[in-house]
Structures are given as structure tokens and as C-alpha cells.
Amino acid sequence: MKNKILRDxxxxxxxxxxxxxxxxxxxIRTYPILAGAIxxxxxxxxxxxxIMEIGDRxxxxxxxxxxxxxxxxxxLVLGAGIATAIWR
Amino acid sequence: MLLRIFFSFxxxxxxxVIFKTPKKSIFFAAxxxxxxxxxxxxxxxxxxxxxxxxxxxxxxxxxxxxxxxILNTNVHPFIxxxxxxxxxxxxxxxTFQSFIEGNLDTASRYAYETFVGAFGIVIGIAxxxxxxxxxxxxxxxx
Numbered sequence: 001m002k003n004k005i006l007r008d009x010x011x012x013x014x015x016x017x018x019x020x021x022x023x024x025x026x027x028i029r030t031y032p033i034l035a036g037a038i039x040x041x042x043x044x045x046x047x048x049x050x051i052m053e054i055g056d057r058x059x060x061x062x063x064x065x066x067x068x069x070x071x072x073x074x075x076l077v078l079g080a081g082i083a084t085a086i087w088r
Numbered sequence: 089m090l091l092r093i094f095f096s097f098x099x100x101x102x103x104x105v106i107f108k109t110p111k112k113s114i115f116f117a118a119x120x121x122x123x124x125x126x127x128x129x130x131x132x133x134x135x136x137x138x139x140x141x142x143x144x145x146x147x148x149x150x151x152x153x154x155x156x157x158i159l160n161t162n163v164h165p166f167i168x169x170x171x172x173x174x175x176x177x178x179x180x181x182x183t184f185q186s187f188i189e190g191n192l193d194t195a196s197r198y199a200y201e202t203f204v205g206a207f208g209i210v211i212g213i214a215x216x217x218x219x220x221x222x223x224x225x226x227x228x229x230x
Contacts, residue, residue: 035178040106044177045168047202051210077184 005075011041012079020087034080041076043069089129096173097122104169113165116155120170124148128174137201141208145174149216167213176205 001007015037019030046069053062100121104114124144131140151168179201186195 001153035181038181039177040182042177044174044175046174047180048171048175048206048209051206052213055210073180073184077188080185081188082094 008061008075009079012076096125117169145212
């Protein structure tokens with residue numbers, strides 16, 4: 001799969017689904033585990049690097065990283081949200 | 089709090105492995121992240137979230153320049169691994185999730201946290217870079 005948005009969408013979807021499968025057997029709290037598991041994919045460092053490069057007056061690469069981080073975040077959250085709507 | 093400091097060490101070490109840091113500097117990168125997170129916790133008790141972010145990222149920048157000076161390597165792996173515990177990943181995720189669920193109050197609070205975190209880290213790292221540039225220029229002139 002070459003499309004980055006599709007990969008992140010599948011990552012968010014499968015993370016929430018695995019958490020719900022665990023939740024069938026034992027009672028666990030969903031949101032802290034979701035936040036911990038999704039931390040590998042969330043582009044926090046990309047966001048910080050984008051603002052740092054805009055500060056260094058590298059405007060083109062900074063703005064492209066900012067837009068990429070927003071798109072990755074949107075794909076992840078959309079995957080988790082659709083998984084929420086399915087498992088409800 | 090001690091448990092969080094203890095596990096921030098291992099989280100930074102794990103992200104240093106993901107970023108393909110050289111093997112001899114993984115331990116020092118993890119130590120950088122743990123010391124920065126300790127300062128964050130201590131300042132956060134007294135002065136609040138915003139100043140805690142700036143002070144701890146300033147300490148992370150200075151420490152990573154110090155470690156790179158000791159080990160004779162470049163500085164960027166230390167900074168990239170060291171700011172991992174501070175980076176606002178969870179607030180950014182919960183911002184978008186709250187937007188999708190429709191609670192705009194919670195979403196705006198998380199968005200404030202995200203942008204203050206990102207800009208605070210940038211300001212702290214820039215202050216440490218300015219200090220070390222001053223020091224290196226002085227060393228060059230002597």
C-alpha cells in the first residue's frame with residue numbers, strides 16, 4: 001500500500017478494534033490505552049519540527065510538514081472514530 | 089510521579105531505537121529525556137504547564153549539546169529523542185477526536201494545549217541553540 005493516508009487509517013481502525021476485542025474479555029479503560037497505543041503513529045515530532053523550521057525561515061518545508069501532520073492526524077482519528085461507530 | 093519519571097526513561101530509549109540512534113548514544117539520549125521530564129514535573133507543580141514546557145525543553149537542548157560535546161557525535165539524535173516525552177501527541181489526537189464527537193469546548197482546550205506545547209518546545213530549543221552558538225563563536229575567536 002503506497003498511500004500514507006490509507007495506511008494511517010488502517011492503523012487507527014485496527015488499534016481501536018484490538019482494544020475492543022480485549023475489552024470483551026476483561027474490563028479495561030479505553031481512552032488511556034488508546035492514547036498510549038496510538039502514540040507511535042501520532043505526528044507530534046513532525047508538528048514540532050514544522051514549527052521549528054518555520055522559525056528558521058525554511059517556509060516551504062515547514063508548511064508542507066505542518067499540512068502533512070494535520071492530514072496524518074485526520075486519517076488516524078477518522079479510523080478510530082469509524083471503529084467506534086462500528087463497535088458501539 | 090516517580091513511576092512516571094522512571095517510565096519516561098524507557099519511553100525515550102524506545103523512541104531512540106525507532107529513530108535509529110547509534111548504539112553507544114542510546115543510553116545518553118534516554119537520560120536526556122528522563123532529566124527533561126523530571127524538570128517538567130517539578131516546575132509543573134509550582135508554575136503551571138506553559139513555563140514547565142519552556143524550561144524543560146531549554147534544559148533538554150543544553151544537555152544534548154553537552155552530551156554531544158562529550159561523546160563527539162552530532163546533536164540532532166539527542167534533541168529528537170529527548171523532546172519525545174514533552175511532544176504534544178496525545179492532546180493533538182484528542183483535539184481531532186473531540187472535534188469529530190462534537191464537543192467544541194473540550195476540543196478548544198486540547199488545541200490550546202497542543203499549540204502551547206509545540207511553540208514552547210521550539211522556543212526552548214531555540215534559546216539553547218543561541219547560547220551554544222554564542223559559546224562556540226567565543227571559542228573560535230580565542
